[in-house]
Each structure stands twice: as structure tokens, then as C-alpha cells.
Amino acid sequence: MGQVHSDVIQFRGSHYDFGFKQGQALKGSFILPNRKKQWGANRHFTIDEQKAKELLQSLSPAIWEEICGLADALEWPMYDAIKDFGGYYLEYVRSGCSIFTAPDYMMRNYDSSPQGYEGRFALYQPTDGGYATIGPTMQITGRTDGINEKGLAMGYNFINRRDSEDGFICNMIGRLILENCATNEEAITLLKEIPHRRSFSYVLLDASGETVVVEASPRDVKVRQSSISTNHFELLTEENRYQIEDSRRREQTIQDQQHQLKDAFSAFRLLNDSEKGVFSPKYATASGTLHTAAYFPETLEVGFALGPNRLPLMLDFKKWLDGEKLYVKRINGKLDIDASFVNMAEL
Numbered sequence: 001m002g003q004v005h006s007d008v009i010q011f012r013g014s015h016y017d018f019g020f021k022q023g024q025a026l027k028g029s030f031i032l033p034n035r036k037k038q039w040g041a042n043r044h045f046t047i048d049e050q051k052a053k054e055l056l057q058s059l060s061p062a063i064w065e066e067i068c069g070l071a072d073a074l075e076w077p078m079y080d081a082i083k084d085f086g087g088y089y090l091e092y093v094r095s096g097c098s099i100f101t102a103p104d105y106m107m108r109n110y111d112s113s114p115q116g117y118e119g120r121f122a123l124y125q126p127t128d129g130g131y132a133t134i135g136p137t138m139q140i141t142g143r144t145d146g147i148n149e150k151g152l153a154m155g156y157n158f159i160n161r162r163d164s165e166d167g168f169i170c171n172m173i174g175r176l177i178l179e180n181c182a183t184n185e186e187a188i189t190l191l192k193e194i195p196h197r198r199s200f201s202y203v204l205l206d207a208s209g210e211t212v213v214v215e216a217s218p219r220d221v222k223v224r225q226s227s228i229s230t231n232h233f234e235l236l237t238e239e240n241r242y243q244i245e246d247s248r249r250r251e252q253t254i255q256d257q258q259h260q261l262k263d264a265f266s267a268f269r270l271l272n273d274s275e276k277g278v279f280s281p282k283y284a285t286a287s288g289t290l291h292t293a294a295y296f297p298e299t300l301e302v303g304f305a306l307g308p309n310r311l312p313l314m315l316d317f318k319k320w321l322d323g324e325k326l327y328v329k330r331i332n333g334k335l336d337i338d339a340s341f342v343n344m345a346e347l
Contacts, residue, residue: 087172
């Protein structure tokens with residue numbers, strides 16, 4: 001069993017100041033040098049700096065200010081900051097993920113490689129526009145999943161990296177949704193407007209208790225209602241990978257057991273217990289479960305655990321929004337593999 005942890009970041013203030021503070025912290029972190037090693041010679045993508053700037057300033061000028069703050073603190077050219085933090089054109093590693101919702105909660109397994117996991121969990125309350133958010137980060141500015149102050153919860157599922165086009169990747173799209181949308185309908189409108197680099201499903205649950213799954217590819221966006229989402233499309237089936245057997249298996253496992261669930265905790269156990277058949281141990285193929293998250297739109301509570309068979313750490317986001325400080329600096333966990341996250345040690 002490998003010991004892992006996520007660092008908890010809390011900030012209230014402008015986006016530029018948030019970016020600047022994160023940049024200062026990254027100077028002493030393992031994250032950036034580890035990322036540089038991981039990407040190495042394979043990191044040969046290019047970006048159109050002006051186009052990325054125009055898109056970000058159009059969709060969310062505040063997030064653009066956060067990237068400016070990161071660049072200034074790190075003393076980087078904006079071209080490099082956009083490549084690392086802008087979420088436009090960047091490659092994204094293969095991953096799994098399973099999501100199950102009910103009217104009052106979203107349960108989400110995030111499946112990927114430990115070596116690609118950032119190990120940062122952020123609470124951010126902006127003072128210059130945009131909704132307050134809570135959730136795990138990816139590429140610093142992006143979010144793998146989360147919930148905002150309006151009770152909109154979001155998680156995504158990888159579908160395919162084939163036939164990619166210029167556009168935003170999933171974690172920046174997740175951040176754009178959480179920071180700018182209050183309802184499912186607003187998020188659907190955004191997902192239909194923005195360019196998508198890869199094919200992903202975006203699962204949305206808002207304060208109304210309704211869940212939608214938005215199937216988004218670089219070529220089309222379709223919406224369906226479902227309480228379960230894994231790693232295949234039901235509508236845009238031509239975008240699916242050739243092998244979706246494990247995705248179908250996890251979907252069926254949840255379907256078979258969902259009617260036996262008594263409450264939110266039993267739903268969390270369905271996804272997090274290693275013996276239930278949904279939690280994935282496939283870390284060697286970049287599709288092992290790293291975290292299980294629970295989001296509650298009505299109460300704004302969040303549950304979070306790293307690794308299997310864990311009790312969720314419960315966080316009261318509403319109290320934090322009201323000004324209470326969260327006295328948690330680190331979330332600890334264990335994985336069934338001897339590996340660390342990029343925030344923990346030099347790779």
C-alpha cells in the first residue's frame with residue numbers, strides 16, 4: 001500500500017491574486033518539475049496564443065486573470081503559462097471514471113494514473129466575479145469534478161482521444177462550468193458553445209435534483225438523462241472506443257445494485273469498496289481509482305477519499321462560504337500500488 005495525500009488550498013480574493021499565490025506556492029513544489037519530466041520530448045503540441053487568449057477572455061475573463069497571476073509569480077512568458085494552465089490544446093491521458101447520482105447527491109470515482117494526479121484540493125471564493133467552487137484540481141486551474149455555491153455538481157468521463165481537434169480539455173471545461181453556471185441548462189448551453197479537444201461525457205446535477213449527461217465530442221454535443229455514466233456514449237456511439245467492455249461492466253454493476261442502496265453512504269460504499277466491482281485497481285494502465293467524491297447540492301456538503309475502503313472526509317462548503325476556516329491542510333489516503341502523486345516527491 002502506498003501512502004498518498006492531497007494538499008488542501010483555500011483562498012478568498014481576486015482571480016489574479018489567487019493565481020499569483022498559487023504560482024508562489026508552485027515555486028517550492030514538486031509539481032512543475034515533475035510535469036516537465038513527464039511531458040519531456042513528447043510534449044510537442046503547439047498553441048495559438050492569441051486564439052487561446054481570446055477564447056478564455058470571452059468565456060471567462062476572470063480565469064484568464066488567474067493565469068496572468070500564475071505567469072507573473074513564476075516569471076514565465078504568457079505562452080508557457082497558457083500551455084501549462086490554459087487547458088487549450090493540451091493532451092490528456094487516458095482515464096476511466098464512474099459516476100452515480102440521485103436527486104440529492106453525486107458519487108464519482110476518478111480513475112487515472114497516480115503519476116499524473118496533482119494532489120491538490122481547492123476551495124476558492126472569488127471577489128471579482130464567478131461562483132465559489134470546491135473540488136480537486138488538474139493542471140492547477142482545471143477541476144476534475146466539484147460543486148459550486150449554487151449547488152451545481154459536475155464530473156466527467158473519458159470516452160476517446162481519437163480524431164481530436166483544437167479546443168479545451170476536460171479539466172478546464174469542468175472549471176468553466178463550475179465557475180460560470182448555476183444550473184444544468186446553463187452548463188448545457190456552455191458545453192454546446194465551446195470547442196472540445198477530446199470526447200468526454202459531462203455529468204451535471206443541480207439544485208433541482210435533476211441529472212443530465214452531456215455527450216460532447218469535437219464534432220457534436222448531445223444530452224440525455226441518466227443517473228449512471230461510465231466511459232462510453234449512448235447517443236454519439238460512433239465516437240466510442242472499440243473496447244468498452246469494462247465500461248459496460250461497471251455500468252451494469254451500478255445498475256444491478258442501485259435499487260438496494262439505502263442512503264448516500266451506501267452509494268459511496270458502492271463506488272469506494274474494492275469488493276463491490278466499481279472501484280478500479282488498474283493503476284498500471286492509467287485507469288485505477290484515485291479518489292471517490294460525494295457532492296450534495298442541497299446542503300453543499302462534500303465527501304472525499306483517496307484510495308479504496310475509506311471513510312469520506314466530510315467538508316461543509318456552506319459554512320466555509322459563510323466565512324469559517326477549514327482546519328484541514330492535507331487529505332491522506334492509501335493506494336494498492338507503490339506510487340506517489342506529482343505533488344509528493346521528485347519523480
